[in-house]
Amino acid sequence: MSSSKEIHLVVFSHGLWGNPGHLQYLVEQFEAKHGDYVQILNAKSNSSKYTYDGINVCGDRLVEEILAEVKSLQDNTSNKVTKFSIIGYSLGGLISRYTIGILYQQGFFKNIEPILFATFATPHLGIRREDSKLLAKLVNWISSTLLSQTGEQLTFVDKYEGNEPILLTMSRPDQIFFKALSEFKYRKIYANSRNDRTVPFWTAAISEIDPFENFDELEIVTNEKFQDIIESISKLENIPKISFNQKLTNTIKGVLRYMLVVIATPILLPLWIILVLSTITFQGIMSRRRVRKILAMKVKNSNNGLSNDFGTVGSTSLEEDAVETAMNIKNFLAPSSPTTQKSLSNSNLFEDASASTPMSEFTTSSQFPCVRVCQAQCEAFSNLNKLKWEKIVVFLDAFNAHAAIVMRNRLQTKGKEIIKHFVEEAFIV
Incomplete structure (x- = not known):
């Protein structure tokens, strides 16, 4: 008789309008190191269009997929799943938080030890900004409208159980989602400091401020082994003055960028609008119909009403970029120095401008103004930081750090060092 084999199941969950191919490089590197x-x-x-359906609907699908995988692994009685880890990228991190809550509710972790919960560039506090600009408010509304239930949830305008936003419910200590998170031995976050206009630092790192909005005013200390990881920051005592030549160069670059926008906008904007109206709007409408059917079937107690057709529909880079732009263009519009509001946390403050602040558990600082968000986001921030998170702050010199952080395609080589760090340093077998 063969001896029983204990299995550590590790789940990877992609982001909005994504597919498993987006995490293929990460999975390959992970398997090469830990596959045995x-x-x-x-x-x-939740491939492609199915990510529109909402965190809860996507989470229910992922639960079914995980349970099916466990059953398949354990059909051979010599196998037993004894450990569990889950890694989510972007929206996949929120879907993962919902998923573990449902698994917790079902007693999944009574016999299976939760080890690592990790996210890459996940909007834990949503994407809503309470900026005063009319255009930013309009884009908030467009994001919540075009992207079906997922868009509403990311902008905190949805009504989950108890008529409050799902992301607030998922942050509450008395809810299954928080309780499940607390069970994990390790909780780790990878957050981009710059060049991520889809999921900015403050929401990825569960922070009430974004010290990197004025990057040139900071002294940065990076990891000795992994130079793309920021260990600590401090405010420069004497900000270097820009020379006349540098000012002139910056002015010329600014004029050239402005001219490029002026020339390109009449050509590209109509094409982008057509793409949004034809693809995103259509998929949003179909998603709302799909969700209504799922919820109606749940009411009838019909095994959750979830289709086994998981769909492996791929998407082009143009469609992915259009979705991200539609959802997050407001982050381009946010003021560089948001209006200060009262701090909700006294942790990790540093009053001395020259003092170095470690990033590993960073939440706030009195040296920087708070990002303007809604009250529900503020509550979610306070709730989630009651848990201990290891926060890995990333600086990628890439145009689209959101895609590069997981090397979403093989052309985005800037993220190799981050994946190497996760594979070699962050994951615990």
């Missing part, structure tokens, strides 16, 4: 010790599930149940 773990079983990997690169989830496919």
Whole structure:
């Protein structure tokens, strides 16, 4: 008789309008390092258009996919899943938080030890900004409208159980989602400091401020082994003065960028609008219909009413970029120095401008103004930081750090060092 084999199941969950291919490089590197010790599930149940359906609907699908994987692994009685880890990228991190809550509710972790919960560039506090500009408010509304239930949830305008936003409910200590998170041995966050206009630092790092909005005013200390990881920051005592030649160069660059926008906008904007109206709007409408059917079937107690057709529909880079732009163009519009509001946390403050502040558990600082967000986001911030998170702050010199952080495609090589760090340093077998 063969001896029983204990299995550590590791689940990877992609982001909005994504598919398993987006995490393929991460999975390959992970498998090369840990493949002898773990079983990997690169989830496919929420591919492409299905990510519009909402965190809860997507989470229910992922639960079914995980349970099916566990059953398949344990059909051979010599196998037993004893450990569990889950890694989410972008929206996949929020879907993962919902998923573990449902698994917790079902008793999944009574016999399976939760080890690592990790996210890459995940909007834990949503994407809503309370900026006063009319255009920013308009884009908030467009984001919540075009992207169906997912868009509403990311902008905190949805009504989940108890008529409050789902992301607020998922942050509450008395809810299954928080309780499930607290069960994990390790909780780790990778957050871009710059060049991520889709998921800015403050929401990815569960922070009430964004010290990197004025990057040139900071002294940065990076990791000795992984130079793309920021260990600590401090405000420069004497900000270097810009020379006349540098000012002239910056002015010329600014004029050239402005001219490029003026020339390109009449050509590109109509094409982008057509793409949004034809693809995103259509998929949003179909998603709302799909969600209504799912919820109606749940009321009838019909095994959750979730289709087994997980769909492996791919998407072009143009469609992915259009979705991200539609959802997050407001982050281009946010003022560089948001209006200060009262701090909600006294942790990790540094009063001395010259003092170095570690990034590993960073939440706030009196040296920087708070990002203007809604009250529900403020509550979610306070709730989530009651848990201990290890925060890995990333600086990628890439145009689209959101895609590069997981090397979403092979052309985005800037993220290799971050993936190497996760594979070698962050994951615990």
